[in-house]
Amino acid sequence: MASKFSLEVVTPDEVFYKDDVEMVIFRTTEGDRAVLKNHIPFVAGLKKGDLRIKIDGNFKDASILEGFVNVQKEKTVILTQSADWK
Numbered sequence: 001m002a003s004k005f006s007l008e009v010v011t012p013d014e015v016f017y018k019d020d021v022e023m024v025i026f027r028t029t030e031g032d033r034a035v036l037k038n039h040i041p042f043v044a045g046l047k048k049g050d051l052r053i054k055i056d057g058n059f060k061d062a063s064i065l066e067g068f069v070n071v072q073k074e075k076t077v078i079l080t081q082s083a084d085w086k
Helices: none
Strands: 005-010 015-021 023-028 031-035 042-046 049-055 058-064 067-071 075-080 083-085
Touching (some): 015 049, 023 075
Parallel strands (some): 005 075
Antiparallel strands (some): 005 015, 023 031, 023 049, 042 067, 049 058, 067 075
16 A cells, blocks of 8 residues: 555635545646655645545546645645635
8 A cells, every 4th residue: 555645735715625645746837746755845836727636546636726835745735725626
């Protein structure tokens, strides 16, 4: 089983998602990024696009608007204007 890390997706109105995941994929202002556990820490601006969350080998897809991401080795936090499941 793949290693998991904590993911939080937060909008101004709610905590849209909070759980342990295997991978998350999103679009930054510099291009697409995939994050796994123990990724090198970084902060980046997010562009409007798809948010792909891998849980137990399967992807769950959402759409997000602009925002920011803070990636740490054990936790990733996405702050976005809006998030909706596809």
